[in-house]
Amino acid sequence: xxIANLQLKIQDQVAWIQIxxxxxxxxxxxxxxxxxxxxxxxxxxxxSVRVIVLTGSxxxxxxxxxxxxxxxxxxxxxxxALSQTGQDQVFTFIEQMNKPVIAAINGFALGGGLExxxxxxxxxxxxxxxxxxxxxxxGVIPGYGGTQRxxxxxxxxxxxxxxxxxxxMTAVQALDYGLVTQVVTQExxxxxxxxxxxxxxxxxxxxxxxxxxxxxxxxxxxQNGYExxxxxxxxxxxxxxxxxxxxxxxxxxxxxxTGN
Ligand code: COA
Numbered sequence: 001x002x003i004a005n006l007q008l009k010i011q012d013q014v015a016w017i018q019i020x021x022x023x024x025x026x027x028x029x030x031x032x033x034x035x036x037x038x039x040x041x042x043x044x045x046x047x048s049v050r051v052i053v054l055t056g057s058x059x060x061x062x063x064x065x066x067x068x069x070x071x072x073x074x075x076x077x078x079x080x081a082l083s084q085t086g087q088d089q090v091f092t093f094i095e096q097m098n099k100p101v102i103a104a105i106n107g108f109a110l111g112g113g114l115e116x117x118x119x120x121x122x123x124x125x126x127x128x129x130x131x132x133x134x135x136x137x138x139g140v141i142p143g144y145g146g147t148q149r150x151x152x153x154x155x156x157x158x159x160x161x162x163x164x165x166x167x168x169m170t171a172v173q174a175l176d177y178g179l180v181t182q183v184v185t186q187e188x189x190x191x192x193x194x195x196x197x198x199x200x201x202x203x204x205x206x207x208x209x210x211x212x213x214x215x216x217x218x219x220x221x222x223q224n225g226y227e228x229x230x231x232x233x234x235x236x237x238x239x240x241x242x243x244x245x246x247x248x249x250x251x252x253x254x255x256x257x258t259g260n
Contacts, residue, residue, distance in 0.1 A: 054101060062109040083144065099208060111134055119144075127183055135163075147163065204244075241258065
């Protein structure tokens, strides 16, 4: 399948994905979602990539939501399938990636756009960014994990109010709520993402994967996060990275991790 709506660049172990449908403010149509699944699947098994940065093309929008024009005629079962497929193939898929994903929110992150950013492990925003879940204004609710992830990240009270009022947050408000960890100028957004990626690249890919897995367990009611942590902690002791990381510390040198 041709990838027509995403730009992918891999440089120095960092994969940069730009959603590239600027005339529709990068809205997520079926094709974009399919392409995201393909690209993230490939990056998952690409051992030369250790960090992924996701952003939107143009100066105006990260992603302005699911493509409304595609689902206006949907039936109940089609609506349910849209939500299920999207969550399985893209949103939960990204959250459960084996390597860190940074969302660089460069403008509107609305509906599915905010849900996409919330599936990523780290979120930063440019000062022009606006974030929100406006779905109830369309007669629907967030369907790509938004009701759950927004409440987890900023708390039930704030999340419910934002979902019920459809109010957009400014970047500064999102920072205040802990939805993003940094707000910078548009020019500084990608350099800031690169700087976070550089910090992550110093660490063990094996341990990063285990850490993502353990943190995610907090949000999985079928798992006891503390038990997941204990097992993941133990698993690290069997890795080459653990041997290398501890040995490098004792030898006062930089660790050379392989991810094994
Ligand atoms: N789905 C489909 N198309 C979308 C879209 C979406 N979610 N968001 C924006 N677009 C399209 C517009 O239809 C328009 O296309 P056109 O030029 O062919 O008419 C183009 O992107 C530009 O958007 P426009 O509305 O003209 O830009 P704006 O600066 O006036 O407003 C927004 C920007 C983001 C406030 C506005 O586009 C908007 O409210 N989008 C929908 C957000 C939403 O409800 N998302 C949740 C979906 S479940």
